[in-house]
Amino acid sequence: MxxxxxxxxxxxxxxxxxxxxxxxxxxxxxxxxxxxxPVYHGAYAALWAAIPALLLLAAWAPxxxxxVDQAVLSSPEGRALPAFEMQRQSILxxxxxxxxxxxxxxxxxxxxxxxxxxxxxxxxxAVMGGAVALLVAMIAAGLALRRSAPQFRARTGxxxxxxxxxxxxxxxxxxxxxxxxxxxMFESLRFFxxxxxxxxxxxxxxxxxTAIRADQAGSSGAFGQVPLLWGTFFIGGIIAMIVAVPxxxxxxxxxxxxxxxxxxxxxxxxxxxxxGVPTVVYGYFAALTVAPVxxxxxxxxxxxxxxxxxxxxxxxxxxxxxxxxxxxxADDSIAxxxxxxxxxxxxxxxxxxxxIRKVLLPAALPGVIGGVLLAVSRAIGETMIVxxxxxxxxxxxxxxxxxxxxxxxxxxxxxxxxQEFDSAKTLAAFALGLAxxxxxxxxxxxxxHVVRRYREQYE
Amino acid sequence: MSTAAPTRWTEAAxxxxxxxxxxxxxxxxxxxxxxxxxSVLFLAxxxxxxxxxxxxxxxxxxxxxxxxxxxxxxxxxxxxxRGPDAQQNVAAADLEGAISKAAVTAYGPAAAEMFxxxxxxxxxxxxxxxxDMLNGRTTLWLPVGSxxxxxxxxxxxxKAELLVNAARSKHALRRTFNLPFLTSSDSTDPSSAxxxxxxxxxxxxxxxxxxxxxxxxxLAAVYLExxxxxxRWTDAIEVSIxxxxxxxxxxxGLLGLAxxxxxxxxxxxxxxxxxxxxALMTMPVIVIAGRNAIKTVPPSIRDAxxxxxxxxxxxxxxxxxxxALPGIMTxxxxxxxxxxxxxxxxxxxxxxxxxxxxxxxxxxxxxVLPVQIFLWSDEVDRGFVEKTSAAIIVLLLFMLxxxxxxxxxxxxxxxxx
Numbered sequence: 001m002x003x004x005x006x007x008x009x010x011x012x013x014x015x016x017x018x019x020x021x022x023x024x025x026x027x028x029x030x031x032x033x034x035x036x037x038p039v040y041h042g043a044y045a046a047l048w049a050a051i052p053a054l055l056l057l058a059a060w061a062p063x064x065x066x067x068v069d070q071a072v073l074s075s076p077e078g079r080a081l082p083a084f085e086m087q088r089q090s091i092l093x094x095x096x097x098x099x100x101x102x103x104x105x106x107x108x109x110x111x112x113x114x115x116x117x118x119x120x121x122x123x124x125x126a127v128m129g130g131a132v133a134l135l136v137a138m139i140a141a142g143l144a145l146r147r148s149a150p151q152f153r154a155r156t157g158x159x160x161x162x163x164x165x166x167x168x169x170x171x172x173x174x175x176x177x178x179x180x181x182x183x184x185m186f187e188s189l190r191f192f193x194x195x196x197x198x199x200x201x202x203x204x205x206x207x208x209x210t211a212i213r214a215d216q217a218g219s220s221g222a223f224g225q226v227p228l229l230w231g232t233f234f235i236g237g238i239i240a241m242i243v244a245v246p247x248x249x250x251x252x253x254x255x256x257x258x259x260x261x262x263x264x265x266x267x268x269x270x271x272x273x274x275x276g277v278p279t280v281v282y283g284y285f286a287a288l289t290v291a292p293v294x295x296x297x298x299x300x301x302x303x304x305x306x307x308x309x310x311x312x313x314x315x316x317x318x319x320x321x322x323x324x325x326x327x328x329x330a331d332d333s334i335a336x337x338x339x340x341x342x343x344x345x346x347x348x349x350x351x352x353x354x355x356i357r358k359v360l361l362p363a364a365l366p367g368v369i370g371g372v373l374l375a376v377s378r379a380i381g382e383t384m385i386v387x388x389x390x391x392x393x394x395x396x397x398x399x400x401x402x403x404x405x406x407x408x409x410x411x412x413x414x415x416x417x418x419q420e421f422d423s424a425k426t427l428a429a430f431a432l433g434l435a436x437x438x439x440x441x442x443x444x445x446x447x448x449h450v451v452r453r454y455r456e457q458y459e
Numbered sequence: 460m461s462t463a464a465p466t467r468w469t470e471a472a473x474x475x476x477x478x479x480x481x482x483x484x485x486x487x488x489x490x491x492x493x494x495x496x497x498s499v500l501f502l503a504x505x506x507x508x509x510x511x512x513x514x515x516x517x518x519x520x521x522x523x524x525x526x527x528x529x530x531x532x533x534x535x536x537x538x539x540x541r542g543p544d545a546q547q548n549v550a551a552a553d554l555e556g557a558i559s560k561a562a563v564t565a566y567g568p569a570a571a572e573m574f575x576x577x578x579x580x581x582x583x584x585x586x587x588x589x590x591d592m593l594n595g596r597t598t599l600w601l602p603v604g605s606x607x608x609x610x611x612x613x614x615x616x617x618k619a620e621l622l623v624n625a626a627r628s629k630h631a632l633r634r635t636f637n638l639p640f641l642t643s644s645d646s647t648d649p650s651s652a653x654x655x656x657x658x659x660x661x662x663x664x665x666x667x668x669x670x671x672x673x674x675x676x677x678l679a680a681v682y683l684e685x686x687x688x689x690x691r692w693t694d695a696i697e698v699s700i701x702x703x704x705x706x707x708x709x710x711x712g713l714l715g716l717a718x719x720x721x722x723x724x725x726x727x728x729x730x731x732x733x734x735x736x737x738a739l740m741t742m743p744v745i746v747i748a749g750r751n752a753i754k755t756v757p758p759s760i761r762d763a764x765x766x767x768x769x770x771x772x773x774x775x776x777x778x779x780x781x782x783a784l785p786g787i788m789t790x791x792x793x794x795x796x797x798x799x800x801x802x803x804x805x806x807x808x809x810x811x812x813x814x815x816x817x818x819x820x821x822x823x824x825x826x827v828l829p830v831q832i833f834l835w836s837d838e839v840d841r842g843f844v845e846k847t848s849a850a851i852i853v854l855l856l857f858m859l860x861x862x863x864x865x866x867x868x869x870x871x872x873x874x875x876x
Binding site for chain 2: 062065093097155159162163165166167169170171172173174176177179180183184186187246247248249250251253254255257258259267270271273274276277278279280281282283284285287288289320323324351352353354356357374377378380381382383384387388408411412415416429430433436437440441444445448
């Protein structure tokens, strides 16, 4: 918390520097013609005061927490802690919460005795870090203020800082991508140390129920991803697309080619609502309303194994969710077909539907296929509908009335139990996450490539 | 088409063929109309189902309960209930027992469990508000338990039906607006469970998301659209932004779990972590919307500003950005609405715990509305079916509000150049 005080102090200092710089700039105005407005002189001093010191504080925070931990563990109270890593960590985190005032008391009495130690160490290191940061801020502000002169290009300096901020903001996207890749790969590597990669990739059995103790029966668990991938593809790639592609495509055709503009102005936003409904609502609807109907339908057809958590229920609701997505992609690709092709076909005497089926659709096909690929990628990454409606049994079956499970369902299952973080079960979730990430990445890249090449053709 | 096909209008075959072609034209058109209608009907059915199941959650039944405090063994002294500790003192007393006893006296032995947690909290409030009632006999309207509530809404079991009929015949049952549903938090008893805690959690989470994703997204969009040189770095940024926009949301949850919780040791289940995770997810959406909005600002504006001597940075921040802002705001609100409805990434970072009190700050354990819906949908108790749908109605209303705001902003401020 005392780092927070340092933060506020730095900001106040920056404000003071801004005011000083501004006042100086105004005074200089009486001396001669300024290159930059007084405001820029103030902003220049403030930026120099704030940014290096804030960066320093941001770098200091993680170092401090590590040093606090070390100081606490080497104190007499800290050495009395149990040697077992997990127990020690849980007491430490309790003590941390007490020290920051989030809770009054821990479950473990040792955490209360540790709390004052933590508070001491924290304030000691925070004073150190804060003092250094303030010093840096003062020096930088002083140097910046000294440079103020009529011919000083304060605006250029400010703009250089702004440019750095802009670049940093756009680099966050790269950092996020890297963060995803690295964290997934790191945890997956740890998983593959416990479980062979080959059995993960090609194994056809998935039963992650590992026992708590190593000597119990069935302690190993099986992590073959094939049934999960099949279930994911079956629901998201086949059933959902069977629903979404015809409906989405025909909706797009009707809305762009046939509907009166006033009707379209009403229907298009209504379709868009389908995409805006939260997935948890679809999941609830699929589980509560659609699934029983599908099961009864299956039983009526004579499928005795019809489950109340069927692939068909989850897939069809997911398909409806995807309709507006396909529809707007198809809409774009049809609109991109040159008017001359349409006019040519109509002038030959073809009816509207013949023009659409034999000219517009073949011409727009690559765009539509790209859109469908993007939709598949979205469907297989979708979580809540399948978590709530598709079930947990990892079956390798093509029976739409049976229960299948998907990659996302298993990730949720593996990570929401009470498991320690290093077990094969939690690490398996990251391996599945990596697989999911790579598959969606591949689908997206192919789809974008297809769409872009097709656009170039007509431009 | 074979060369022998007759093309003279006097031929019957020609007429037949044209009729067939027109018929298929009409059919095609009908199929298109059917496709749109199916989607619209599905939406209507979805909304109707939620409304039919959920609107009942906004009302509940209260039964009149005469309580004789002089005969109950509450051991509460009105004198101790005037200080600041009144709430605690009342909570320590066995109000549940007193209610159960009074219910048995009033409605017979079957009524021992007629009232639930909701009644206890109502009674607590009543006693704290007027301690003097402890000296006598009063009749209070208390919310009935979940089973009775379901029976009063015509679908309960026989035992509960009997009680309901008994109470109805005495005119001791009334239907009121279920205010506690909007003001209380999660509970194991459906009659006293409410959405306020989850709503507050959602609110705090979205604030964090907005504070992070909006400035970063806008600045990144400005950089990419106005300043970025054409080189490999810029390409990498663009590819990663476009890709991030299509990454499944659950992957962001895994990232949050691995980075924010395990490496940075931020508190589990906290709105801060949820907001950070959702911010990473929303940022690309804002960047893409921002770039499109900036693109629509005509170059003549930039040229004019540059012509009178503004620097590139001044052109961007004094002229281009303010003109693009309505478009950026629209995209941002739509992105935030999506983040508001997001469930999966928040499950990953532990926001699925049972939390009975609304979060007090950004680092306190919290849950959000979509996760609350998910948790309630898993409950076995029948009373939660209605609560789940009612919570869905609340969530959909908020989504509608945000999207409506976005549409309003677009219509009100967007310029056509």
